[in-house]
Amino acid sequence: MQCFKNFAISLVVVALLVFPLTTSSHKQESPRTPPVKFLKAQKPIPNRYIVVLEDDVVPDNVPLDVRRARVAAIANGHAQTHGGKVDFIYETALKGYAIELPNEAAARAISNSPQVRWVEEDSIGEWAQAPASPQPSPPWGLDSLDSGIPAPSPDPTTGLTSGSYGFNANGTGVTAYVLDSGINTQHTQFMTPFVSRASIAANCFEFVNCVSGTQTAFFNQQVCASGLPSPSNNDCYGHGTHVAGTIGGNTYGVAKNVNLRSVKVGSTFGPVSSAVIAGVNWMTADHQASPSTPVVANMSIEVATGAVESTVQNAINQGITVVAAAGNGNTNANSVSPANVADALTVGAVDWNGVRSPVSNWGPLVDLFAPGVQIASAASGGGICPVGTFCLLSGTSHAAPHVTGAVAQYLQGRPGQVNCNVNPIQGGSPFSGNRSACPDRVSRFIIATARMNVLSGVSSTPLPSANRYLATNALPGPTNPIENNQFFVWSQYIDFLNREPDSVGFSNWVSNLNSCGGTWPCINNERIHAVRGMIESTEFRTGKPALSNPSSTNEYNTEYVRQLYLCLLHREPDSGGWATYVSELNSTGDYDHTVHGFINGSEYRTRFGQH
Ligand SMILES: [Ca+2]
Numbered sequence: 001m002q003c004f005k006n007f008a009i010s011l012v013v014v015a016l017l018v019f020p021l022t023t024s025s026h027k028q029e030s031p032r033t034p035p036v037k038f039l040k041a042q043k044p045i046p047n048r049y050i051v052v053l054e055d056d057v058v059p060d061n062v063p064l065d066v067r068r069a070r071v072a073a074i075a076n077g078h079a080q081t082h083g084g085k086v087d088f089i090y091e092t093a094l095k096g097y098a099i100e101l102p103n104e105a106a107a108r109a110i111s112n113s114p115q116v117r118w119v120e121e122d123s124i125g126e127w128a129q130a131p132a133s134p135q136p137s138p139p140w141g142l143d144s145l146d147s148g149i150p151a152p153s154p155d156p157t158t159g160l161t162s163g164s165y166g167f168n169a170n171g172t173g174v175t176a177y178v179l180d181s182g183i184n185t186q187h188t189q190f191m192t193p194f195v196s197r198a199s200i201a202a203n204c205f206e207f208v209n210c211v212s213g214t215q216t217a218f219f220n221q222q223v224c225a226s227g228l229p230s231p232s233n234n235d236c237y238g239h240g241t242h243v244a245g246t247i248g249g250n251t252y253g254v255a256k257n258v259n260l261r262s263v264k265v266g267s268t269f270g271p272v273s274s275a276v277i278a279g280v281n282w283m284t285a286d287h288q289a290s291p292s293t294p295v296v297a298n299m300s301i302e303v304a305t306g307a308v309e310s311t312v313q314n315a316i317n318q319g320i321t322v323v324a325a326a327g328n329g330n331t332n333a334n335s336v337s338p339a340n341v342a343d344a345l346t347v348g349a350v351d352w353n354g355v356r357s358p359v360s361n362w363g364p365l366v367d368l369f370a371p372g373v374q375i376a377s378a379a380s381g382g383g384i385c386p387v388g389t390f391c392l393l394s395g396t397s398h399a400a401p402h403v404t405g406a407v408a409q410y411l412q413g414r415p416g417q418v419n420c421n422v423n424p425i426q427g428g429s430p431f432s433g434n435r436s437a438c439p440d441r442v443s444r445f446i447i448a449t450a451r452m453n454v455l456s457g458v459s460s461t462p463l464p465s466a467n468r469y470l471a472t473n474a475l476p477g478p479t480n481p482i483e484n485n486q487f488f489v490w491s492q493y494i495d496f497l498n499r500e501p502d503s504v505g506f507s508n509w510v511s512n513l514n515s516c517g518g519t520w521p522c523i524n525n526e527r528i529h530a531v532r533g534m535i536e537s538t539e540f541r542t543g544k545p546a547l548s549n550p551s552s553t554n555e556y557n558t559e560y561v562r563q564l565y566l567c568l569l570h571r572e573p574d575s576g577g578w579a580t581y582v583s584e585l586n587s588t589g590d591y592d593h594t595v596h597g598f599i600n601g602s603e604y605r606t607r608f609g610q611h
């Protein structure tokens with residue numbers, strides 16, 4: 001039973017930084033209809049408007065020229081009444097038209113017509129659409145992620161480089177909870193044409209009017225509340241807006257189409273442990289209410305209570321991948337929470353030369369490092385980012401959201417999960433469903449696909465940290481994560497040797513797999529070689545007398561097959577399957593064929609994701 005281990009939870013405790021917020025509508029607005037009948041643009045073209053008509057002004061099943069004539073008649077009627085000049089007519093993908101009008105009052109008057117759904121100002125460019133991949137001149141952190149190598153020096157004023165950021169996914173359909181000081185949801189970084197991708201989900205501390213400074217405590221409310229103040233007036237400190245911008249801002253963000261949900265757990269004077277617990281509690285219930293939505297939580301927070309720790313662990317058990325800032329004390333990350341929660345993804349900060357930030361916490365609980373010095377992201381217009389639309393901030397708070405964005409990319413297209421403590425990746429068979437969005441699979445994927453040994457200053461501390469740098473170039477579509485070469489090799493080390501890979505061995509197996517260029521059967525052969533490399537290694541055979549003398553004897557083959565069951569499927573062999581494999585091996589000596597059967601079977605693949 002060397003390989004079959006029960007999932008052991010080792011918890012640690014304490015927390016980090018925080019901020020407060022306001023909140024609560026659980027419902028997202030429909031993306032197809034703006035909340036008002038007249039919509040202003042960021043950069044309007046004077047006197048030009050787009051009029052969107054009700055769909056039923058003309059049926060879809062009549063000929064194009066009939067539809068066109070009908071819409072044109074309505075448009076001309078409006079133009080005549082309000083002194084306008086009709087431009088484009090839209091009759092198919094949209095029922096409506098573009099028009100030049102003498103003033104805004106005329107446009108508002110048209111918007112009141114019962115045939116009109118809404119009127120919006122025509123505008124140039126910037127409907128705040130996120131750039132396509134590759135994004136030119138990105139923040140240095142994004143520039144570095146697509147290669148996993150710290151990027152050239154950024155411009156000291158803008159934080160941008162002359163490089164590019166390529167990405168294969170943008171977090172569509174994924175929710176990122178931001179437990180922080182709130183989000184200015186009206187910032188252009190979060191805007192799509194009709195709605196913001198950021199919403200105020202829960203206010204777990206108090207109502208704060210950033211403009212007036214009025215703070216209304218509601219400790220007596222017992223639950224996280226909704227409400228106040230206006231969407232642009234709920235992040236008094238600016239921390240949460242900046243963090244959210246790095247996760248999913250249009251130009252500053254890693255995952256440019258993720259939904260951002262603000263869970264406010266503190267204010268300008270810091271996070272409050274009881275509010276952090278309330279926020280994690282609220283978030284967990286919110287996820288359970290919509291379990292099929294894949295979710296990740298960013299906690300750029302440090303506090304220090306055991307209750308926070310166990311609350312966060314329970315959120316992870318319920319399928320929420322938690323990304324925690326390592327903390328900014330230049331000390332062991334085990335001293336703060338939630339960085340000390342082993343099952344969280346704990347993130348330290350490095351600069352563009354790959355050097356650990358002098359403030360970043362360190363130690364074995366730091367899973368990986370990410371960009372955390374001079375990070376350009378959205379300014380809330382107050383607190384620590386009072387001026388302009390962006391500002392540069394440093395610290396592990398700004399490293400963690402890069403990882404959160406990468407997780408959102410990984411989660412895109414995967415079904416959300418709850419009860420992830422029931423079928424842990426290192427637990428026992430049987431496995432069922434598609435568990436690829438469970439935090440243990442997610443964390444292993446992010447860690448295994450990080451770039452090794454490109455950082456400095458991470459081993460010179462009293463306790464060394466893993467020399468791993470976040471990389472997004474390997475993030476796949478929603479395939480089974482075991483298809484990923486690094487994830488595959490990582491999993492063999494854990495399953496057979498019960499340890500993380502050493503960098504030399506890891507790179508060796510991975511580069512063999514990569515050299516196949518994804519071509520079958522080369523890739524299959526290299527996977528088989530990797531598994532055989534593990535089970536036939538001295539390290540594995542030590543202490544297993546039946547395997548001590550590699551030879552195709554019945555005794556050796558019997559134990560060989562048993563170990564494949566234990567290590568790959570996490571169960572004892574059933575007698576039928578066991579006998580079949582052994583008798584085949586006894587007669588053919590074809591170990592490749594035996595290993596092929598295990599790693600391509602649905603029982604093995606279901607441990608990690610879908611068949
Ligand atoms: Ca790049």
Ligand SMILES: [Ca+2]
Nearest residue numbers: 342343344346
């Ligand atoms: Ca961890």
